[in-house]
Amino acid sequence: AEKVLDLFDEMKIEPNQFTLxxxxxxxxxxxxxxxxKIGKKLLDEMPENYRNDNITSTSAIDMLMKFGDVESAERIFKSMKTKNIITYNATIKGYVANEMFEKALDLFEQIHLSVTSVTYTIVFNACAKLCNDRAMKIGKELLAKMPENYRNNNIISTSVIDMLMKFGDVESAERMFRSIKAKGTNIYGALMNGYNLNGESWKCFKIFEEMKEKNIIPDEIEWNILIGACSKSGMLHHCQYIVNQIPL
Known part of the structure; x- marks a missing residue:
């Protein structure tokens, strides 16, 4: 990315919307x-008609949200005459990244377009973080509407399991887990982390055995979750067994 900016510094022509x-x-x-400094200068000098180019404006919103300049991102969003779902996703994701979860849900409820898999993931994450009555209602309603084929998208399913576990709905999280055909390590991690959160750490050991049977090797995150389960469960023989499995 530094090289991109180095190259821009050498440019002697005005950037078009694709370059921007x-x-x-x-x-x-x-x-x-x-x-x-460069991003804000480019934005200040950006021709007014570029604001209605969804790709350029969405990139600007994403950049400003990453800078933590939510107010400027909102101004760009409001100034756009036509917004597509990618623009909504970028803005909602920016709110979540800046821990403005209520605003993320406010904007989600204003969408009158077909939502994408990205929208589902972002909103489930916002609901998990907020974890109040409103978040539970929106999260569960969205889950009920979710297309069946999205269940096998590991990113969406991980966010669903995480959300349900944060809500304390262990049973629904387990149902979701069982319905997924191909599970990645992150799915197992979300389930085990949820068990730790809900005082059911002993269930992590059963999940670990399932991972072993399917030759799924835990990564550092899953090992840390399992060690957390050991400390919470007090089941010493299991703890020793887990510790012996960790690769050196």
Missing amino acids: STLFNACAVLNNNRAM
Whole structure:
């Protein structure tokens, strides 16, 4: 991303909307003082008619949200005449990243477009973080509407299990887990983490055995969750067994 900005510094021509999108994306990734300075300068100089280009404006919103400048991102969002679902997703995701979960749900409820798999994941994450009556209602309603084929998307399913466990609805999280055909390590991690949160740490050991049977190797996150389960369960023989399995 630094090289993108280096190249831009050498440019002697005005950037078009495609160049601007690339530069905004590079600034969002870098998110340092240089990136903030260049990104905001480009935005100030951006021709007014570019604001209605969804790709350029969405890149600008994403960049500003990464900078923590929510107010400027909101101004861009409001100034756009036509918004697509990608623009809504970027703005909701920005609210979540800046821990403005109520605002994320407010904007989600204003969407009158077909939502995507990305929308589902972002909103489930917002509901999990907020974890109040409103979040539980929205999260469960959205889950009930979710297309069946999304269950086999590991990213969405992980966010669903995490949300349900945060709600304390262990049974629904387990049902979701069992309905997933191909499970990645992150799915197992979300379930075990949920058991730890809900005082059912002993169930983690059964899940670990299932992972072993299916030759799924835990990564560092899952090992840490299992160690957490050991300390909470007080089942010493299981703890010793888990510790012996951890690769050196």
